[in-house]
Amino acid sequence: MAMVFKKLxxxxxxxxxxxxxxxxxxxxxxxxVIAPTPERxxxxxxxxxxxxxxxxxxxxxxxxxxxxxxxxxxILYGLVWGTRTAFRVGITVTAATCLIGVIVGSVSGYIGxxxxxxxxxxxxxxxxxxxxxxxIVVTTIWGRGLTQVMAAMIVFRWAGYARLMRGSVxxxxxxxxxxxxxxxxxxxxxxxxxxxxxxxxxxxxIQASMNIGSIVVSVASLSFLGFGAPEGYADWGQMxxxxxxxxxxxxxxxxxxxxxxxxxxxxxxxxxxAWNLIGDAFRDIMDPKIQG
Amino acid sequence: xxxxxxFEDNGFTGDERPGEPLNEVDRxxxxxxxxGLKKHFPILGGVFRRPVGWVKAVDGxxxxxxxxxxxxxxxxSGCGKTTTGxxxxxxxxxxxxxxxxxxxxxxxxxDRKTIAGLRKDIxxxxxxxxxxxxxxxxxxxxxxxxLEAQGMKNRAERYARVEELMxxxxxxxxxxxxxxxxxxxxxxxxxxxARALALNPSLIICDEPVSALDVSIQAQVINLLEELQERxxxxxxxxxxxxxxxxxxxxxxxxxxxxxxxxxxxVDSLFENPRHPYTEALFSAIPVPDPDFKMEQIxxxxxxxxxxxxxxxxxxxxxxxxxxxxxxxxTPQLTRVDGKKDEVGSHYVSCHRYRxxxxxxxxxxxxx
Numbered sequence: 120m121a122m123v124f125k126k127l128x129x130x131x132x133x134x135x136x137x138x139x140x141x142x143x144x145x146x147x148x149x150x151x152v153i154a155p156t157p158e159r160x161x162x163x164x165x166x167x168x169x170x171x172x173x174x175x176x177x178x179x180x181x182x183x184x185x186x187x188x189x190x191x192x193x194i195l196y197g198l199v200w201g202t203r204t205a206f207r208v209g210i211t212v213t214a215a216t217c218l219i220g221v222i223v224g225s226v227s228g229y230i231g232x233x234x235x236x237x238x239x240x241x242x243x244x245x246x247x248x249x250x251x252x253x254x255i256v257v258t259t260i261w262g263r264g265l266t267q268v269m270a271a272m273i274v275f276r277w278a279g280y281a282r283l284m285r286g287s288v289x290x291x292x293x294x295x296x297x298x299x300x301x302x303x304x305x306x307x308x309x310x311x312x313x314x315x316x317x318x319x320x321x322x323x324x325i326q327a328s329m330n331i332g333s334i335v336v337s338v339a340s341l342s343f344l345g346f347g348a349p350e351g352y353a354d355w356g357q358m359x360x361x362x363x364x365x366x367x368x369x370x371x372x373x374x375x376x377x378x379x380x381x382x383x384x385x386x387x388x389x390x391x392x393a394w395n396l397i398g399d400a401f402r403d404i405m406d407p408k409i410q411g
Numbered sequence: 412x413x414x415x416x417x418f419e420d421n422g423f424t425g426d427e428r429p430g431e432p433l434n435e436v437d438r439x440x441x442x443x444x445x446x447g448l449k450k451h452f453p454i455l456g457g458v459f460r461r462p463v464g465w466v467k468a469v470d471g472x473x474x475x476x477x478x479x480x481x482x483x484x485x486x487x488s489g490c491g492k493t494t495t496g497x498x499x500x501x502x503x504x505x506x507x508x509x510x511x512x513x514x515x516x517x518x519x520x521x522d523r524k525t526i527a528g529l530r531k532d533i534x535x536x537x538x539x540x541x542x543x544x545x546x547x548x549x550x551x552x553x554x555x556x557x558l559e560a561q562g563m564k565n566r567a568e569r570y571a572r573v574e575e576l577m578x579x580x581x582x583x584x585x586x587x588x589x590x591x592x593x594x595x596x597x598x599x600x601x602x603x604x605a606r607a608l609a610l611n612p613s614l615i616i617c618d619e620p621v622s623a624l625d626v627s628i629q630a631q632v633i634n635l636l637e638e639l640q641e642r643x644x645x646x647x648x649x650x651x652x653x654x655x656x657x658x659x660x661x662x663x664x665x666x667x668x669x670x671x672x673x674x675x676x677x678v679d680s681l682f683e684n685p686r687h688p689y690t691e692a693l694f695s696a697i698p699v700p701d702p703d704f705k706m707e708q709i710x711x712x713x714x715x716x717x718x719x720x721x722x723x724x725x726x727x728x729x730x731x732x733x734x735x736x737x738x739x740x741x742t743p744q745l746t747r748v749d750g751k752k753d754e755v756g757s758h759y760v761s762c763h764r765y766r767x768x769x770x771x772x773x774x775x776x777x778x779x
Contacts, residue, residue, distance in 0.1 A: 236460070295543035298502050299606065303557035304530040317547045 126404045127397065136396025139389055147202040154199040165200055165353045167192040176365055176379040186378040189361035192351070194378065198386050200353035205390055208269055208338045209331040215273045217327045220280020224323075225316055227281065228288030229307070239285065242278035250275050251340065258346040265354070268338055268347045276334075280323055287319035294318075321405045329398030332391030339387055355390075358383035441513060442614055442646050443476040443499070443533075448508035450494050454719060466719045468494040470670035470726075472508070473745055476614070481640065481647040483661030483678070485654060485693075489715060491670040492650045493538070496616045499648070500535050501526040512614070531561060534607040538619040540599035544591040550577075550602055551587040557609045576605040579642075581635060597628035601635065608639065616648045621656060633660055654697050658682055666690050669726040670718055672745055676758035683772040686748055686760040688731045691770040725763065737763050 127133045146153060156164040170183065171191040179186040185194035227238040250272075257271035258264075291297065292315060300310050335355070341347040342356025343363070351357075362383065368375035450469040453462035469491040476482040484492045498505045501523055510521040514532055519525055521533075534557075537543035544553055554576055555569040563569050574584040580601040591599055600620060607615050617636065621629040633656065639645060651657050657664055658678060665675040666689065674687040685691045692709040711730045716722050722729050728738035745761040762768070 295537040295539055296545040298497070299535070299537060299543050299603070300545075300556060300560075301502060302500050302530065302535045303606070303610075304527060304560040305556060306560070309560075313548075314545050318545065 123401070123404055127400055130400045130403070132396050133400030136393045136400065139393035140397065143202055143206070143390060143393065146199055147206050150199045150203055154193075154196040165204070166351050167197040167200070167353050169193075169351075174364075176362075176376045179378055185382050188358060188379040188383075189363075189365065192358075192361060194358065194382050197353050197358045198355065198382060201355045201358065201383075201386070202390075204265070204348070204352070204354045205335045205386075208265065209335045209394075212269050212272045212276065212334045212338075213327050213331050216276040216330075217280050217323060219273070219277035220282075221284050221316065221320060221323060223277065224281035224284025225288050225311055225319065228285035229292055229311055229315060231289075231292075235285070239282070242281050245275055245278040246282075248275060250337065254337075254341055255344070255346055258341070263346055263349060265338070265348050265352070268341050272334060272337065276330075280326065283326055284319060284323050287322055288315055291315055291318045325398055325402045325405060328401055329395055332394035335390055336387065355383050355387050359387070439513075439516065440477050441475045442478040443513070443648070444509075444511045445472060445474050445495070445499065446509045446511075448472040448495060448498060448510065449506045450491070450498050450503055451506045464719050466717075467670050467721060468718055469498065469505075470718070470721070472667070472670070472672050474665050474672055474675055476646060476648055477663070478513075478613075479644060479646055480662040481649050481660050483657035483664040484648065484650045484667060485652060485657050485664060486667030487652060487693075487715065489718065490667045491718070492652075492667050493618055495667075496535065496618045496648065496650050499616060500533060502535075514613075530557070531610045532612055533614045533616065534610060534612040535616040535618060536600075536603050536607045536620045539623050540596050540603055541623070543603050544599055546591055549588055549590060550582075550594075553591070553602060554605045554609055557606060561610055572609065573605075576608055579608065579639065580605045595628075596624050597631060600624060600628075600632055604632075604635065604639070608643070611643070612645070614646045614648065616650070618650045619652065620649075622651060622653060629656065636660070654693065666693065669715060669721055671726060672759075672761065673727065674758075674760045674762075675745065676760075680758050681772075684758075685770050685772050686758060686765045686768070687727075687762050688733050688768065688770065689727045691772075694773045695771065697773060725761070733764055733768055735764065 127137060151164070157168050160166050160168050169191045170187055170193065171177075174190055176189060177183070177187040177191060183193055183195065185198070188194050188197070223238060223242070227235045253275045254268060254271040257274070258267050261267040261270070297310060297314055300314055305313075338347055339354070339356030339359060342354050343360045345360070348354035348357045359380070362376070362379040365376035365379050367373055368377075448469055449467070449471055451465040451467050454464040454466060455461065456463035472491070472495055474482070474484075484495065486492045494503060497503045499510055499521065501521065504523060512519050512521050512529060512532060514529075519529065521529060548556075551570060551573050554573045558569045558572060563572070570587075573587060577584045577587065582598060582601050582605070586594075591602065594602065600623075604620075620636070621632050624632060636647065637660065640647060647660075649657065649660055661678045663676065664678050664681050665672045666681075666687065667673070668689050674681065674685065674690045676686075681690065682694065685694060692711050695709040709732070713730055716726070716729065722739070724737070724739045724741050725731070725734070725743050728734040731738065741763065743761045743763050745759050746765075748758050748760050748765055
């Protein structure tokens with residue numbers, strides 16, 4: 120693992136990804152320092168402070184370096200605290216889907232036969248729903264909110280990992296060292312934990328690191344559509360959503376409100392880019408079966 | 412019923428009786444007996460993945476292995492010899508037949524339920540030293556795994572045993588913390604051997620243990636196996652396709668063709684005086700390191716038939732130059748052709764015409 124990290128550092132592409140990611144991590148950790156919560160919002164720091172009641176965004180100023188978006192929400196504050204939301208959503212959903220996928224996929228592949236057949240057909244059912252529609256239905260039933268959106272994503276996303284995991288398990292379980300472990304009387308649970316999962320989990324981890332970015336995009340799109348974060352909550356999708364009515368600017372100046380669109384968009388793009396670069400490099404390192 | 416009595420009942424009385432079928436062998440000196448072993452793999456087809464056919468990888472195999480001997484099982488690729496070994500270890504569940512193991516005079520049926528208690532008695536060495544060791548485990552944990560699985564809870568005790576085993580197979584115990592990819596093929600096979608030895612088994616199934624190695628390394632590993640056999644009183648079921656290796660290491664040999672045993676005999680008797688046309692053809696293919704040596708090469712026509720659709724009668728008849736009508740009609744039984752009782756030298760063959768044929772063998776220990 121240490122070796123993998125060293126290789127990530129040596130590759131310029133993944134280095135850029137790591138630097139970007141590190142930047143986001145620092146922003147998330149030091150959010151209270153970079154964008155201190157005003158006194159009147161102390162009870163809920165994730166609410167984006169408003170500085171007025173005008174609908175149209177206000178341009179960057181010394182007090183508000185990135186400007187104020189729709190209804191005078193502070194862009195900098197929303198982005199900084201939204202980083203925390205992005206990490207929370209991305210990592211929670213990825214960890215949960217990955218964990219479910221790894222367990223279901225490896226058990227299903229290892230047991231095989233009819234059990235495997237049934238589990239994979241169930242996975243097919245979950246994969247056959249268009250994800251956004253499914254998430255919209257779920258949030259309609261459970262109500263609006265980030266937790267609901269995350270739950271919906273977990274429910275409809277584990278199947279991909281299960282598929283991937285099962286594929287590699289089917290391959291590895293035919294290897295002779297598995298037969299050797301069975302001949303030695305090692306229990307099935309231990310064979311899975313000690314032999315199968317360590318030898319099959321890498322493709323799934325690579326997939327997961329690439330997916331963190333796309334999950335953040337999905338949540339942003341749901342927030343944009345009004346199904347995700349509650350009104351006023353620090354979330355990048357919400358910030359884009361605020362910019363929706365102002366994208367075209369004013370009739371005489373189409374770029375009048377550029378800051379309301381560009382900054383939140385940039386945050387999302389860079390975040391997704393960071394994870395994808397790392398995932399790509401991770402895959403390249405893992406591809407020629409690691410030796411060393 | 413005493414073992415001896417039963418033995419007599421089964422037809423192994425004192426005098427020579429050619430034509431005796433191979434019956435149950437209930438003797439003290441027999442360690443493993445395999446009777447009517449079959450393993451048929453389904454060929455799945457259609458939407459519902461129903462079996463549309465069966466690959467008869469092992470199709471009625473009888474043999475027995477005596478305590479302390481090396482029993483060679485030879486045959487070409489796909490004849491079912493590896494599957495036979497895996498069935499004994501219950502890595503494949505046999506379709507039919509019985510496997511019995513003699514633990515200190517007590518016969519135990521080897522099946523899915525009893526195998527757990529027999530892992531300390533029967534172990535296996537695999538063919539491919541690259542695939543048989545988990546790439547993400549240290550050597551010490553690979554060798555200690557059977558110990559842990561069989562209830563040796565104390566870690567220090569396990570590792571002490573690992574050190575002992577590594578030295579027994581000629582590896583330096585200072586290499587305990589390395590990963591398999593840091594070793595050569597021969598060393599990796601030694602690790603596999605150490606793992607098989609860990610539980611002090613009495614029978615080791617060697618599934619082509621040297622066929623993946625260079626010739627020079629083969630000799631070292633073979634010598635190691637012989638040395639260990641002497642030191643620990645091991646019995647080997649040695650599966651291989653290399654006839655010279657089998658000839659060198661085995662006391663008795665069985666020849667397999669398309670899921671069945673065609674001939675089984677003491678090694679000298681088999682090589683000097685083969686009684687089955689397939690064995691004869693196989694021996695004529697052994698390369699001899701002597702440019703002046705002329706021997707008739709028997710070239711078998713055609714390919715090995717598919718085990719999913721084997722020929723009728725004797726499986727070998729379409730390629731046999733001695734085949735007659737009966738060969739395609741009736742399945743020959745494995746029959747004792749000479750030797751008394753079950754002495755060394757008793758020779759079993761499954762051929763309708765063994766009485767008439769005079770087949771060529773190979774002079775023993777050529778060049779050795």
